[in-house]
Amino acid sequence: MVIRDMAPNTAAGRGKRRGRAEAVDSRRLPLYAAGEIDVPFVVYGTDEVIARDTYWEEHSHPTHELLWNQRGASTARIGARMWTVTPSVGLWIPAGTLHSGWTPAGTWHHAAQFGIHAVPAIADTPVAVEVTPLLRLLLERLNTEGLAADSRAKTEALVLDLLAPAPVELLLKIPDSSLLAPIVSAVRADPADDTTLAAWAVRLDVSGRTITRAFRAQTGLGFSQWLAAARVQHAITLLCGGEEIEEVAERVGYHSASAFGTVFRRVTGMSPGRFRAQ
Structure with missing residues (x-):
């Protein structure tokens, strides 16, 4: 590593x-x-x-x-x-x-x-x-x-x-499949990467269903769910660093703070503002 x-x-x-x-x-x-x-x-x-x-x-x-x-x-x-x-x-x-x-x-x-x-x-x-x-x-x-x-x-x-387990884990599973490696690398390099599942399927010469099955088998999440979790994980680092919510939303690939907030709440159980306050 x-x-x-x-x-x-x-x-x-x-x-x-x-x-x-x-x-x-x-x-x-x-x-x-x-x-x-x-x-x-x-x-x-x-x-x-x-x-x-x-x-x-x-x-x-x-x-x-x-x-x-x-x-x-x-x-x-x-x-x-x-x-x-x-x-x-x-x-x-x-x-x-x-x-x-x-x-x-x-x-x-x-x-x-x-x-x-x-x-x-x-x-x-x-x-x-x-x-x-x-x-x-x-x-x-x-x-x-x-x-x-x-x-x-x-x-x-x-x-x-x-000491007790938290109700929400800030956890991302990284698939090690060679098929998914280009996707993982692109998202880790730039969480705002907007390549769609269909575009990845063409680029990797497989069906979108094959990519989705591979993600579910290795992470328990589909492509879009995994992408959202990866973006939120990076967003947490930026929020804890003091960056504004609107800027964080843009840097992780969302066109509005409200769209980012919806995804963030779905992954973490709370809004970006409440998370940063805590």
């Missing part, structure tokens, strides 16, 4: 990054099996304001991990599945799970490690977690230096009590 597989790669984004390719960090972390290291903590949190666009090479932890952001949006990829991580929707990654990631510059990134000896996995597979304001405050409290042992234990208990 190369860096561009994880990075937003729209024409506008390429323009902003042109001339500073050297500013991309690539971080290599160890591969650990679940429980390979016996950690002494229940919950241990870290945070970092990411100075440069950063690609996290595939790695795994001996602990369970919860990813979330204080500011901005990032992505985590596990196999063919790509989750978007935001201030309100985090990602629970069970111990020993291979994953990679992409974090844009300016993101305030948080990661909390949970010792498997003290914390059962909330799910056997990666799952989105709702990061409520209360959960966020408790996780931040655990980073406080000099926190008394009894206060830490009470805070950790509250954190564990609040």
Whole structure:
């Protein structure tokens, strides 16, 4: 896997990054099996304001991990599945799970490690977690230096009590079919690409039904549904970066903010404005 597989790669984004390719960090972390290291903590949190666009090479932890952001949006990829991580929707990654990631510059990134000896996995597979304001405050409290042992234990208990799968996952499945590769590449390069299913069928010399069947088999979505999900995932990154809704709508291929809002609400369960406010 190369860096561009994880990075937003729209024409506008390429323009902003042109001339500073050297500013991309690539971080290599160890591969650990679940429980390979016996950690002494229940919950241990870290945070970092990411100075440069950063690609996290595939790695795994001996602990369970919860990813979330204080500011901005990032992505985590596990196999063919790509989750978007935001201030309100985090990602629970069970111990020993291979994953990679992409974090844009300016993101305030948080990661909390949970010792498997003290914390059962909330799910056997990666799952989105709702990061409520209360959960966020408790996780931040655990980073406080000099926190008394009894206060830490009470805070950790509250954190564990609040951990639960989110009602909506910001998840995009990336098909690995060679047939669909040109479509995936075009949309990842420019979410506003307006090539229709019929045009792709002509270009790939297959029927539109064949393309739709391939998308459903690998992602559970038809072509138009997958395209909408891919566009919304990129739009979330732009919204978390502070861009205006009208500009985001145009950059991901919608002619009006209302049309974009309809699709965004269908995918995420909320309007773009409400999502950004959260």
